[in-house]
Amino acid sequence: MVKWILPDSPRKASFLEDWEKDFMMQRLEQDAGTAAGHVDYDDKFSIKSLTGVLSEWKLWLTIVCAWGNSIIIYAYTYTVPTIVVSLGYENAIAQLVTVPLYIAGVLSVLVFAWLADKHHVRWVFVVGPYSIALVGCVALLAIPAEGYAGVKYFFLFLIPIGAYAGIVSVLSWMGNNLAPSWKRAIGMAFVLTGTNLGGLVGSNIFIASQAPAYPLGYGLCLGVLCSAICAAGILAVAYRRINRKREAMNVEEIRAQYSDAELTQMGDKSPLFRYVL
Structure with missing residues (x-):
């Protein structure tokens, strides 16, 4: 049903005014690469798109990066009431x-998202x-199992x-x-699928017999976060x-070598595309 109801792009959305379509297309161009006319929002599905995702090593590394959330939060959500x-x-x-812990998490999302957009950088955030x-995780792993309830509760906020x-x-x-x-x-679906597999790990690492220290749980979370940061x-x-390599290229030579259609079809592989840092 979605295939026939959901518009393929803002340009094809009949319920939008012309100025709304222009505004949304401008935002989409700003969201990916540069506004140089090489980002295609009307392309069709092809096997090349699928194989391009599966062979993209950066997406596999992105899954590792995303495990810094899924494994940690699955473990945290299932275990934090018991820890408290x-x-x-x-x-x-x-x-x-536990409610203030999650409120702090929501507020942090809003703050860091605003800072990332303000400074036009992602990896720092x-x-x-x-x-x-x-x-x-380091603090909760290091603090003695008995006592220090207030200190432990404070560090629970950081996760x-x-x-x-x-x-x-x-x-x-x-x-x-x-x-x-x-x-x-396809790439976002692929990464989200790999990310959610982290739940299989996260929901099984805080073992009841290790309470209240949970060395395996906190230790594995520590390792996952280090891997995600790396x-x-x-x-x-x-x-x-x-x-930097693409900046060193001559734009006129690129356009002489490739047509606008070819550059568009290349997507993020286009010499005109600039990755967001």
């Missing part, structure tokens, strides 16, 4: 005490939030603050750097190197 109970709260009160969650904000930047970053539209659609750093370096 171990701090001395009764079961009913423990559920209420992946590494930064994940580093905050990393500090929380959702970092993990929730980090995944928003990861997904935005990925969407910015995929073109044309079919490659973006993956984000590698992606940032790779995107920067590709951009």
Whole structure:
């Protein structure tokens, strides 16, 4: 049903005014690469789009980056009420005490998303939030199992603050750097599928017999966050190197070598495309 109801692009949306279509197309061009006419939003599905996603090593690394959210948050969501109970709260009160933790996570998403858009950079707001969650895991792993309830509760805030904000930047970053539209659609579905597989791990690492210290749970979360931070750093370096190489190319020579249609079909492989950092 969606295939026939949902417009393929703002240009084909009959319910939009002309100025709304122009505005939305302008935003889409700004979201991916440069506004140089090489981002295609009317392309058709092809096997090339699928194989282009599966063979794109940067997307596999993006999944590792996204695990910094999915594995951590799945583990956190299933276990945090039990952790709060171990701090001395009764079961009913423990559920209420977890609410501020998630409110802090939501607020962090809004703050870091605004900062990323303001400074026109993504990778910093992946590494930064994940580093905050990393500090929380290190502290909870290092603090003695008995006592220090207030200190433990404070560090519990850092995990959702970092993990929730980090995944928003990861997904935005990925969407910015995929073109044309079919490659973006397939690529985002591919990465989200791989990301959600992290739930298989995250929901099974906080073992009841290890309460209240949970060395395996916090230790594995620590390792996952380190891997995600490294993956984000590698992606940032790779995107920067590709951009510099393309900046050194002569635009007139590129346009003499390729037609506008060919450049459009190349999507993010076009010499005119610039990756968002």
